[in-house]
Every structure is written in C-alpha cells, then in structure tokens.
Amino acid sequence: MALVEIRDVHKSFGDVEVLKGITLDVEKGDIVTIIGRSGSGKSTLLRCINALETINGGEIRIEGERIAADMPNLRQLRQRVGIVFQAFNLFPHLTVERNITLAPVLTGKIAKDKARDLARDVLARVGLAEKIDAWPEQLSGGQQQRVAIARCLAMSPHLMLFDEVTSALDPELVGEVLKVMEDMARQGMTMILVTHEMGFARTVATKLVFMHQGRVWEQGKPAELFADPRTPELRNFISSVK
Amino acid sequence: MRTFNEADLISLFSALRWTVVLVALALACGGPLALLLALMRSSRLAPLRWLAAGVLQLVQGVPLLGLLMFFYFGMPVFLGIEVPSLVAVGVAFTAYTAVFLGEIWRGGIEAVKQTQWEAAACLGLTRWQQFRYVVGPQAFRMALPPTVGFLVQLIKNTSLASVVGFVELARAGQMASAATFQPLLVYSVVAAIYFTLCLPLTVWSRKLEARLNGAR
Amino acid sequence: MTLNFSQLWRYDDLLLHGALLTLLLTVIAAVAGTLIGVCGAVLVRGGPRPVRWAIRGYIEVIRNTPALIQLFIIFFVLPSLGLRLPPFEAAAVALSIYFGAYAIEIIRAGLDAIPRAQLEAGECLGLTRWQVFRHIVFLPALRTIYPSFTSQFVLLLLGTSLASQVSAEELFHTGGFIDSRTFRSFEVYAVVCAIYFALVMAFKLVFAGLQRLMFRWPVRR
Numbered sequence: 001m002a003l004v005e006i007r008d009v010h011k012s013f014g015d016v017e018v019l020k021g022i023t024l025d026v027e028k029g030d031i032v033t034i035i036g037r038s039g040s041g042k043s044t045l046l047r048c049i050n051a052l053e054t055i056n057g058g059e060i061r062i063e064g065e066r067i068a069a070d071m072p073n074l075r076q077l078r079q080r081v082g083i084v085f086q087a088f089n090l091f092p093h094l095t096v097e098r099n100i101t102l103a104p105v106l107t108g109k110i111a112k113d114k115a116r117d118l119a120r121d122v123l124a125r126v127g128l129a130e131k132i133d134a135w136p137e138q139l140s141g142g143q144q145q146r147v148a149i150a151r152c153l154a155m156s157p158h159l160m161l162f163d164e165v166t167s168a169l170d171p172e173l174v175g176e177v178l179k180v181m182e183d184m185a186r187q188g189m190t191m192i193l194v195t196h197e198m199g200f201a202r203t204v205a206t207k208l209v210f211m212h213q214g215r216v217w218e219q220g221k222p223a224e225l226f227a228d229p230r231t232p233e234l235r236n237f238i239s240s241v242k
Numbered sequence: 243m244r245t246f247n248e249a250d251l252i253s254l255f256s257a258l259r260w261t262v263v264l265v266a267l268a269l270a271c272g273g274p275l276a277l278l279l280a281l282m283r284s285s286r287l288a289p290l291r292w293l294a295a296g297v298l299q300l301v302q303g304v305p306l307l308g309l310l311m312f313f314y315f316g317m318p319v320f321l322g323i324e325v326p327s328l329v330a331v332g333v334a335f336t337a338y339t340a341v342f343l344g345e346i347w348r349g350g351i352e353a354v355k356q357t358q359w360e361a362a363a364c365l366g367l368t369r370w371q372q373f374r375y376v377v378g379p380q381a382f383r384m385a386l387p388p389t390v391g392f393l394v395q396l397i398k399n400t401s402l403a404s405v406v407g408f409v410e411l412a413r414a415g416q417m418a419s420a421a422t423f424q425p426l427l428v429y430s431v432v433a434a435i436y437f438t439l440c441l442p443l444t445v446w447s448r449k450l451e452a453r454l455n456g457a458r
Numbered sequence: 459m460t461l462n463f464s465q466l467w468r469y470d471d472l473l474l475h476g477a478l479l480t481l482l483l484t485v486i487a488a489v490a491g492t493l494i495g496v497c498g499a500v501l502v503r504g505g506p507r508p509v510r511w512a513i514r515g516y517i518e519v520i521r522n523t524p525a526l527i528q529l530f531i532i533f534f535v536l537p538s539l540g541l542r543l544p545p546f547e548a549a550a551v552a553l554s555i556y557f558g559a560y561a562i563e564i565i566r567a568g569l570d571a572i573p574r575a576q577l578e579a580g581e582c583l584g585l586t587r588w589q590v591f592r593h594i595v596f597l598p599a600l601r602t603i604y605p606s607f608t609s610q611f612v613l614l615l616l617g618t619s620l621a622s623q624v625s626a627e628e629l630f631h632t633g634g635f636i637d638s639r640t641f642r643s644f645e646v647y648a649v650v651c652a653i654y655f656a657l658v659m660a661f662k663l664v665f666a667g668l669q670r671l672m673f674r675w676p677v678r679r
Contacts, residue, residue: 050582052578052581052582075584075585075586076584077584078581078582078583078584079583079584081582082582083582085575085578085579087575089575089576089578089579090579091576091579091580091593091594091598092598092675092677093597093598093601093673093675094675095675102583102585102593103583103584103585106585106589106593107583107584107585135675135676136675137675137676137677137678138676151583155583155584299659300655302612302658303654303655303658303659304616304651304654304655304658305616305617305619305630305651305654306616307619307620307622307630308619308630308647308650308651308654309651311633311643311647311650311651312644312647312648312651315643315644315647316644316648319461319644394521394522398522398523398524398525399524401524401526401527402524402526402620404526405623412524412526412527415527415530416530419530425530425534426531426534426535426538429527429530429531429534430531432527433519433523433524433527433528433531436522436523436524436527437519437522437523440521440522440523441518441522444518444521444522
C-alpha cells in the first residue's frame with residue numbers, strides 16, 4: 001500500500017475544471033516533484049491532499065485512510081501531514097519558539113516544559129538555532145521559510161507538502177531553503193513538492209510528475225524524463241525553463 | 243393637549259433650516275481652521291506641531307455638550323456682552339469641526355508619501371506650492387471619504403445645540419413633543435428626518451472609500 | 459465679569475460622585491455594547507440572510523440618527539414595552555445600543571482583516587477552530603481594531619454626558635445641579651469639562667500602556 005494513493009481526482013472551481021482525473025501513488029520515502037505551467041493544477045492538487053480543497057470526484061487516501069474536508073478526524077490527519085506555503089504564513093504575533101511549539105503543545109503532542117527543547121531541536125535541523133527568540137518580522141524571507149519548515153517538523157509528520165516554497169524568495173535566499181529540503185530528503189522524509197526549481201527536481205527527487213491542463217501528462221524517474229521527454233508539451237516546458 | 247398635526251410637521255421642517263445653517267456655519271468657519279491645524283501638524287516647526295496637537299487633545303478631550311456650555315456661558319464672561327445663541331453655538335461647532343476635520347485631513351496629508359514633497363521641492367516649488375499643487379490634491383482624494391463621514395457626525399451632533407435652547411430640528415421636536423404628549427411619534431419623525439439627511443451621505447462616503455481602496 | 463470658583467469647592471464630593479457615575483455608565487455601555495458588537499459581527503459575516511439584513515438595518519439606523527434622539531426614543535419607548543426603568547438605567551440601555559452599532563462595524567473590520575492564509579496555516583497544524591481563533595486570530599485582530607476601538611470608547615465616555623438630558627445622574631447632570639445652586643454657570647461647566655478631560659487623558663494613558671504590553675511583535679510597514 002502506497003503512503004498516498006490518488007485515484008481519478010476531479011476538482012472544479014465553478015465552471016472551470018482544474019483537475020481532470022488525477023491518479024498518482026506516492027510511496028514511503030518518495031520525493032515527488034510536481035512541475036508544470038501555472039494553471040496546470042499543481043498547487044490545487046497539493047491543497048486537495050491536505051483537504052484544504054474539497055474534491056468533486058475520485059478519492060485520496062493517506063496511509064489507507066480516505067481524505068475528505070468533512071472527515072471527523074481531519075485534525076489528526078493534518079498532524080501527520082505537514083504543509084509549507086509559498087508565503088511562509090508564520091504567525092506574526094508569536095516568537096519563533098512559540099510559532100513552532102504552539103501546535104505540538106495544543107494538540108497534546110508534547111508537554112509544555114519540553115516544548116523549548118523541541119523548538120531548539122527542529123531549529124537546529126534548519127540551521128536557525130540562534131533565532132529561537134526572534135519575531136518573524138525580524139527574519140529574512142529565507143529564514144522565515146526555514147522556520148515554517150521547522151514548525152512542520154515539530155509535528156513529526158509522516159508526509160510533507162511544499163507549495164512553491166521558494167517562489168516568494170529573493171534569488172540569493174533560495175539556496176538555503178533548498179539545502180534544508182535536501183537534508184530532509186536524505187533523512188528519509190516523504191515529500192511532495194510543487195516547484196519551479198528544476199535543479200532540485202533533477203537531482204533530489206525520486207519521481208517527477210509533469211502536469212498539463214489538469215492531467216498527469218508524464219511521470220517517471222527524473223533523469224529519464226529530463227533526458228528523453230515523450231511528449232512535446234514536456235519537451236517545450238523543459239526547454240522554456242532552462 | 244392636542245395631537246401631532248401638519249402644523250407641527252411644518253414647524254419641524256422650518257427648524258430644519260437652522261440645522262442646515264449651523265452645519266454650513268461650522269463648515270465655513272471650521273473648514274479653513276481645520277486646514278490650518280492640519281498644516282500645522284505636518285509642519286517642520288516643532289512648536290507649531292505641539293500647539294496644534296495641544297488644541298486637538300483639549301477639544302477632543304471634552305464632551306461636545308461641555309464645549310457648547312463653555313462658549314454659551316463663557317462668551318459673555320470673556321467679551322463682556324451678551325451674544326445671540328447662534329454665535330455661541332456657532333463658535334462651539336466651529337471649534338469642534340476644526341479639530342475633527344483637521345485630524346482627518348492631517349491623516350490625508352500623511353498618507354501622501356514624503357517623496358512627493360521632495361519631488362515637488364526639487365522642482366523649485368515653495369512649501370505652499372508643494373502643498374497646493376502636489377500634496378494637497380492627493381491628500382484630498384484620500385481624505386474625502388472620512389470627510390463626508392464626518393459631515394454625518396456634524397449633522398447629527400447639531401442636535402446638541404438644543405440643550406442651550408437654540409431652536410433647530412431636535413429642539414423643535416422637544417417642543418412639539420411637549421405640546422402634544424406624543425413623544426414617541428414626534429421623536430420618530432425627527433429621527434426619520436435626520437436619517438433621510440444622513441443616510442445618502444453615509445452611502446456616498448462608503449462608495450468613495452470603496453473606490454479609493456479599489457484604485458490602490 | 460469676574461471668575462469665581464470659590465463656591466464650587468463645597469461641591470467636590472458631588473462632582474466626584476458624578477464622575478464615578480459617568481465612569482460606571484461608560485463601562486456598562488462599553489461592556490454591553492462590545493458584547494453586541496461581537497455577536498453582531500459574527501452574525502453579520504456568517505448568519506442567515508434575514509439576520510444579516512436586520513443587523514445592517516440596526517447599524518444604519520443608529521449611525522444615521524443623533525444619539526440624543528435615540529436616547530429620547532428609548533426613554534419613552536421602554537415604558538410602553540412595560541419596562542419602567544429609572545433614567546440612569548434607561549440611558550445605559552440607549553448608550554449600549556448606540557455603542558453596539560459602532561462596535562459591530564469595528565469588530566467586523568478586524569475579523570475581515572485576518573488573512574485567510576493565517577487560518578489555513580493554523581488548520582494545517584491540526585488545531586481546532588476555537589484554538590485557531592484563540593491563539594492565531596485573536597491578538598492580531600485585536601491589534602488591528604485597537605486604535606478605532608479605543609477612540610470609539612473615548613467618544614462613548616464623552617457621549618455619556620447626553621444622559622443628563624433625560625435626568626440620569628452623571629457628571630454633566632451634577633454640573634447642572636451645581637449651576638442651579640450657585641449660578642456660576644461658566645465656572646461650573648469649565649470644571650466639569652476639566653474633569654472629563656482628566657478622565658479622557660487617564661484612559662488614553664492606560665490604553666497606550668496596554669498597547670505596549672499586549673502588542674510587542676514588530677509589524678512590516
């Protein structure tokens with residue numbers, strides 16, 4: 001059984017069908033990179049996996065459990081699935097430490113007196129141990145995004161979703177975030193990313209998914225797809241982003 | 243005792259004239275003062291800023307009712323002569339308008355970026371020309387919605403002039419109520435008149451506000 | 459004419475009493491009005507359509523008619539509904555209804571200003587709706603509405619003086635009483651104004667202090 005099973009998923013916004021029957025498996029330990037032009041439905045698919053969007057047809061299972069926006073144990077599910085957003089979405093009124101420990105403490109994952117240790121721990125993993133008492137607004141974009149990743153890690157998720165996490169960053173700050181993600185990949189975290197970073201897709205990902213017009217157009221090993229795209233759409237896409 | 247009739251209605255509407263006169267007076271006298279206060283508060287001279295801030299704190303720190311009493315009873319004390327109640331009431335509303343509009347307009351001026359002053363200065367304009375031709379028009383756009391909003395406050399608050407016996411709409415309502423013993427009916431009519439006067443302004447202010455936010 | 463304040467000092471305890479009643483009236487109307495504001499804001503954003511219309515109507519009527527007339531109407535309406543309230547209580551009801559209309563608008567704006575992404579981020583961490591509100595929405599929303607809410611509070615404090623017009627006992631009414639005893643009208647109202655001014659300044663200081671205490675996180679400008 002795959003960690004994530006996506007079966008014939010449809011999603012519409014009003015009259016516009018954004019996802020037209022997506023089927024995809026993600027195994028434990030997979031690093032899946034979803035690429036494609038804007039409007040191809042990549043981010044929507046990611047948001048469906050976390051039930052931020054309600055799907056109109058098909059089904060998504062995580063660890064065998066069917067996902068729906070109205071499922072009773074949605075919160076337990078979300079504690080196992082971390083998501084990092086393009087716009088960081090740190091809580092501006094909480095220090096870095098409280099941003100990280102808020103959810104683990106409130107959901108009873110960890111005792112209050114152990115919280116600071118946990119924060120220190122995950123911050124060390126993203127290389128920001130010294131920022132534990134800073135406010136989000138005092139950090140650079142790259143640092144904020146690394147804190148957002150740490151905030152997810154603190155929930156010890158089984159799966160992490162990354163929604164164009166480097167797109168809002170100044171070019172010189174992209175590297176530090178990618179490095180953190182590479183480290184996580186090396187430690188065996190299962191990850192699904194929507195990204196424009198072809199370097200990452202090529203070298204770190206175990207699986208590449210090319211989405212086009214709401215469908216999975218091609219998928220396979222990154223090296224093979226990059227070297228030998230089967231469809232003209234993927235060929236065009238690869239040459240346009242180079 | 244008699245019932246509320248057309249004659250009462252007519253007296254309400256004729257008293258409405260004085261409400262309008264009071265609003266016009268407050269705007270005509272208070273407006274220029276408000277501009278002065280707004281400019282003082284964005285002045286480069288600290289004492290001018292402090293003076294304007296002090297006047298603002300003072301007038302905004304007392305009830306409008308108190309302001310009315312202060313001038314109504316105070317003008318004879320300071321001037322040594324009795325003045326018509328229109329003058330005393332007019333002065334009180336002038337002060338009220340100057341301070342509240344001044345604050346609104348200062349907000350408008352400050353919403354215009356500092357670089358606009360600098361750009362105008364670089365073209366060799368005087369400080370007044372910078373305001374008149376560059377900053378002022380932009381500030382006006384920003385400040386128009388809350389200015390219209392304040393107009394509503396002003397219209398409503400002229401009802402307080404009734405307290406010192408100045409016969410405007412609210413006072414006429416009190417008199418009609420006393421004559422007819424139908425307070426509920428009379429005050430509902432009075433409220434309806436104010437409402438018809440104020441609602442279009444409120445709606446207009448909201449539209450201006452929406453347009454301003456949309457334009458940004 | 460000369461100024462003469464000396465007669466006023468005999469009434470210092472009356473003035474103090476009046477000031478305390480003014481504070482009481484302000485606090486009652488502020489608390490009740492804020493409750494109206496919270497419920498109204500929640501309903502106006504997510505209630506059934508007739509309820510939303512009713513609330514909008516309430517807001518428009520209150521905001522587009524003079525508080526003085528509202529006070530008169532409520533003062534005369536309550537008895538016909540079988541509620542015979544003393545003037546002070548009637549004024550408290552009227553001022554609560556008045557403050558409530560403004561509070562709804564302020565609180566609604568505060569809730570609208572919370573970015574959806576903040577709610578999503580909270581949800582995605584597995585928090586309950588209440589936890590999201592309590593820990594993620596509340597303080598930033600409070601910071602957004604703080605300036606308009608506190609200045610509305612000051613306007614309420616000053617506006618309680620209207621209660622004197624239905625003979626409710628508070629500071630301004632006390633001023634009228636002393637005036638009728640001493641005939642030093644100007645002096646009396648100058649002192650009354652000074653007391654209001656002192657109260658306003660005290661509240662502004664407290665509000666500024668609370669602001670520094672509660673909202674310590676930096677914001678982008």
